[in-house]
Amino acid sequence: MFAGIAHNLTIYLAMSTVFFVFGLFTILTRRNAVGVFMGVELVLNAAAINFVAFYALKADSAQSSPWLDGQIFSLFIIVLAAIEAAVALAIVLRVFGAKKNIDPDQVMELRG
């Protein structure tokens, strides 16, 4: 039933789609800044899966394949997600210290 499914791009793109949609839903519905941040992580991972899947679509089985761009970009996504985690936690800590609350709907001092 599943024979050859690993050599088809569809299942990877389907996984990426599901990650993106659930991440977007998490961002839109969570009432906790940390929850919103977890949704951002899901969306970033969806993009990274797409990069690696299209790398494998373009990859040559020869040893000196020049098509490594997808892996490089996924690596940059992982690194930037790490620093994003640090900055997001710093902001959450600061907001929690000031407001005793990290509900994004309740923190509205910057609302225009």
Added chain:
Amino acid sequence: MSFLDFFVVFCFLGGVVCSAVVALHPNILYAAVALIGSLLAVAGVYASLGADFLAAAQLIIYVGGVIVVILFAVMMSESIYKRRFLDGVKKMFLPTILSIALMLGMFKLLVSTNWGELRIPNYENTTIRIGQALTGPYALIFEYVAIVLLFGLIGAIVVARPNILKKDQDGGNS
């Protein structure tokens, strides 16, 4: 059905279930633990696509670093065990419709397109080639990411320290 097919299907199902728990579970601690599962599934997909260095980096940086930071923030937030972290049904209406429409549209596009055959490389070690690429054609982006990391860390430290402004104000008053 080879082992690779089984493994990819296993990662797909695990990732879908775990990301659904992340999106839908009302308790944020459970959602954070389920995020570990979905990141592990992504690492499995990387490994089955022949990106071994990336799978290791995902395991070390995401599952080892980012998840710890997220769990720390979750433990710090108040009322973990109250079921208050999801909105009421009223405010979930529009996001649900948007998500379902987006998922159906993307799946339709995905099924109706002929993507061609994947040529998964023979699971050779990609670490050498990634290192050569990072110091060769991608050196500028590599340095740029390093600068972003440095200033991001400095900014995170400055933002997280609450006493800097207070001390300045006290010094000005006295």
